[in-house]
Amino acid sequence: MVSVDRLIFGQLLVLVVHGRYPWLEQVTRQEQLTAGCDRYGMTGKGVDYDQLDHVLVDHKHKLLYCYVPKVACTNWKRILMVLTGLSSSSNLVDIPGSLAHADISTLRLSQLEDGDIRHCLDHYTTFVMVRHPFERLLSAYRNKFENTYTKYFQLRYGKSIIKKYRANATDSDLQTGVNVTFREFVLYILDGGAGDNEHWAPVYDLCHPCSLNYSFIGRYETLAEDARALLDMIGAPSVAFPYSKPANTSYRLRTYFQQLSMKDIRELYKMYEHDFRLFGYTLEDLLGFDLP
DSSP states (O other), rough: OOOOOGOOHHHHHHHHHTTHHHHHHHHHHHHHHHHHHHTTOOOOOOGGGGOOOOOOEEEEEEEEEEOHHHHHHHHHHHHHHTTTTTOOOSSSGGSOHHHHGGGOOOOGGGGGGGHHHHHHHHEEEEEEHHHHHHHHHHHHHHHIISSOOOOHHIIIIIHHHHHHHHHTOOOOHHHHHHOOOOOHHHHHHHHHHSSSTTSSOOOHHOOOOOTOSSSSSEEEEHHHHHHHHHHHTOOOOOOOOOOOOOHHHHHHHHHHHHHHHHHHHHHHHHHHHHHHHHHTSHHHHHEEEOOO
8 A cells, every 4th residue: 555645746736626625635535545554454465466357447548447336337437438439429328337337348457467467556547436335235235136127136146135034935035036125135244245246345355445556536425526536637538427316325324224233233334344444434424423
């Protein structure tokens, strides 16, 4: 992990002209990440290059983006398609989500030769977008298990979750995997399921924040401002980050978490503790206090 001193001064000058000085937020976020990695003894922890499959490459703008599902990654992949010349669309929402997520639409850092990977890590702007861990987890649950069109997740995960955690499951439930409750999903996560799918895997596991030098850390809560700052920082052409209607996940958080016991919440927090600590999130809004 490299300290905030590695941020290029010229890039900061670009950021300072926008809004409420988003580069000041970057200083805070960088220092928080660095201090957290030091505190947990994870600074400089190595990472195998074949673990960098979530880091996408834009050689033209010397940009590395570690995508995190449920943190606006579909729109960021659409932007990368435009930046890399794979799409000439002037309206990013016209790019189908399935195409944005297709392997042919992005270049993964892990696909490069070792020497090229090292060069990119040393010389490219590297960024990640993060989100409150529990909001991201709830967003994944609602999108993959409550929506009726996500048959894959219901069949792939829902059936086994219901079989293991529902005492009086009907034959229909076991065959279709529908109607997984939030608590059943959480029990599955606590039983080792956090690493089963990228949509709910911790950011720490996907993006290795204590091993890579992230020169820009964006937050879902300030998405529009951070997107504009990052795009200006790399000298991107005029491209508007797609705005979508908020899903009110933060508003729903208390309602869903009422299904959980305090013991559940404490154990779930431990599963995502690195994401909480390294990126400055707490449980104040949910519980009224933070966990030690």
